[in-house]
Amino acid sequence: MIRLIFSLMLLTSLLSGQSTEKVHKARIKTVFGDLIVKLHNDTPIHRDNFIKNVKNGWYDGTLLHRVIPYFMAQGGNPISIDAPPEQALSVDQCTTLPAEIKRHYYHKKGAIAAARLPDGANPEKRSSGCQFFVVHGYKYNEAQLTGMENDNFKFSDYAKAYYKTQGGAAHLDMGYTIFAQVVEGLEVIDLICGISTGKLVPDRPNSDIIMTIEMIEE
Numbered sequence: 001m002i003r004l005i006f007s008l009m010l011l012t013s014l015l016s017g018q019s020t021e022k023v024h025k026a027r028i029k030t031v032f033g034d035l036i037v038k039l040h041n042d043t044p045i046h047r048d049n050f051i052k053n054v055k056n057g058w059y060d061g062t063l064l065h066r067v068i069p070y071f072m073a074q075g076g077n078p079i080s081i082d083a084p085p086e087q088a089l090s091v092d093q094c095t096t097l098p099a100e101i102k103r104h105y106y107h108k109k110g111a112i113a114a115a116r117l118p119d120g121a122n123p124e125k126r127s128s129g130c131q132f133f134v135v136h137g138y139k140y141n142e143a144q145l146t147g148m149e150n151d152n153f154k155f156s157d158y159a160k161a162y163y164k165t166q167g168g169a170a171h172l173d174m175g176y177t178i179f180a181q182v183v184e185g186l187e188v189i190d191l192i193c194g195i196s197t198g199k200l201v202p203d204r205p206n207s208d209i210i211m212t213i214e215m216i217e218e
Contacts (some may be wrong), residue, residue: 023038026051061210072193093145097126109136113179115134138168
């Protein structure tokens with residue numbers, strides 16, 4: 001009887017066009033407001049690693065320690081908790097994850113990608129197991145996007161639409177694992193990326209932006 005009920009529920013879901021795949025969302029809390037993010041299920045290694053870190057309280061008290069206007073805001077380094085203002089905070093402070101780079105995700109505004117070391121030291125594009133960045137970016141025109149294309153890489157029409165209307169960081173496409181997207185609170189990214197930086201450490205906000213992150217139960 002239980003199997004029959006489950007089968008009927010699954011059939012009803014399929015017929016109605018609804019996915020049975022679980023939706024994972026998180027709330028990133030900052031002094032400027034909250035970012036509600038949806039994790040991508042087709043990057044399962046990064047999704048599960050992020051959920052584990054959140055549930056373990058890994059990110060609570062960490063800083064958005066690297067902020068570059070019209071580019072991105074990066075955080076999640078565990079040694080940033082209570083870090084003195086003169087301390088530089090690098091990307092390589094945790095284990096790494098294999099890349100899960102997907103062609104259908106692009107670095108539009110609000111995309112969340114795993115930070116990583118540069119290609120020279122990291123040819124496999126392995127991701128940081130803790131640090132991530134939220135794309136701020138800027139708006140491109142058609143000529144700029146076309147000029148970035150080559151025989152091996154073309155932007156999709158969907159990507160171009162986002163880059164021209166919402167903005168992003170198009171030059172990063174196919175270089176980093178995008179594992180989530182901000183679905184509420186895009187204006188918070190503008191505020192974060194408007195903060196003054198670099199008084200003691202390049203790109204580090206002069207006033208700390210502390211994060212706490214929690215999973216949202218659907």
